[in-house]
Amino acid sequence: MKAALKVWSGRLLEALLTLWLLATLCFVLLRAAPGGPFDAEKAAPPEVQAALAQQYRLDRPLLAQYGAWLGDVARGDLGPSFQYPDYTVNQLVAQALPVSALNGGLALLLALLLGIPLGVLAALRAGRTLDRALMFVAGLGLAVPKFVVAPLLVLLFAVTLHWLPAGGWGEWRNLVLPVVALALPNVAYCARLTRASLLETLSAEYLRAARARGLSETRLLFAHALRPALLPVAAWLSPALINVVTGSAVVEQVFGIPGMGRYFVQGALNRDYTLVLGVVLVVGAAIVAINVLVDALRGWMDPRLRAATA
Structure with a gap:
């Protein structure tokens, strides 16, 4: 019990340190980038600029800004959004996170449901x-990036065949193309892996011995391999x-999905510091x-892994 508690305490400390380093690095890089969140307000009077800055x-x-922001984050407050002044970052994340989680979760599930059977079938043949055919198709799936796959899916299934909507959000049909675009490279990698x-595994000594004892190939596969x-x-x-997660930024932009990736891209383009930092922290x-x-x-x-960490 004490050993397990020590392991989990170490993991929690490591996770907090990782998130702090990630947030600090992102904070520094954002402030080092040229431009500011209110550069579009250049025509505003100086007093308006000063009021916005205050x-x-x-x-x-900069150090005072970092300390104040870190204190807010420690209290669970991700701050106000510069780009969406009527919303806090907490509200935007609460709206976007379920959307991205649904897309990403379905994409991973689809990758596993297709990739594992295809990989098993390829290994048995x-x-x-x-x-050779399955591995060739899998190689193509890995070679074609998401920013190419997503527009091609729109062109084929939305523009040409009119089977599915080209974008938007709100019904199950809007999910199909984004999920497929996110899943395809993962299906290919999962199948190859x-x-x-x-x-x-099938060439291991213990399976050879089991095969010699007369076990069927089906039982060897499902019970032992x-x-x-x-x-x-x-x-x-x-x-x-x-x-x-990284692919969702492209896919959500292409399909107009109000998810975390889209907010991250828009926040980065508009120097919305708090929004970008909030998305990075939540995703991290x-x-x-x-x-x-x-x-x-x-x-x-x-x-064996349980024994190693016990």
Whole structure:
């Protein structure tokens, strides 16, 4: 019990330190970039400029701004938005986070539901025509970036075939193209990873011995090979999440989805410091939490990992 408490305390401290370093680096880079949040207000009188700077604490020294912002964050206040003056960053994040979480979660689920069976099928047909065809398609899926995939999907399914809407939000049909655009590269990577891991597992000595004892290939696959073969896939979930998060900025812009990625892009373009910092912090915290869950999942799948952290 004490060992487990020590491990989790260490993880919590590491997570807080990571988020602090991430927020500090983002704060410094934003302030170092040329331009400011109210450059579009150049025609305003000097007293208006001064009032805006005082309202958003931009008239203080940089270190004082950082300390005040950090104190607000510690209290759970991400501050006011410069670009959306009628909303706080907390309100914008509360609106956008469920949208991005739904898109990203469905994209990862689709990647697993398609990638794992395709990888298993390719491994069972290793070296044959089906295996080569699947891996060729998977290679194409990895090679084509999301900013190309998303417009192509719009052109095919929305403009040409008129099957699905080209953008917007509010009904299930709006989800299909963004989720597919986010999922396609992950489907390809998951299939390739599953294939390679399963081929290695199937050649293990203990499976050869089980095969020699007369166990059927189906039982070997589902009872003995699949679970250890999926350990690399479980470890891949963390970078897959990061891939989905980074790709969501492009996909949400293309499809006009009011998610975290779109707010991040708009905030960066308009020097909305608090909005960008709020999105970075929330996304960073989500990634840290997902990493913890993935570690727990890997420990459940492989008892050796539990023993190593006990």
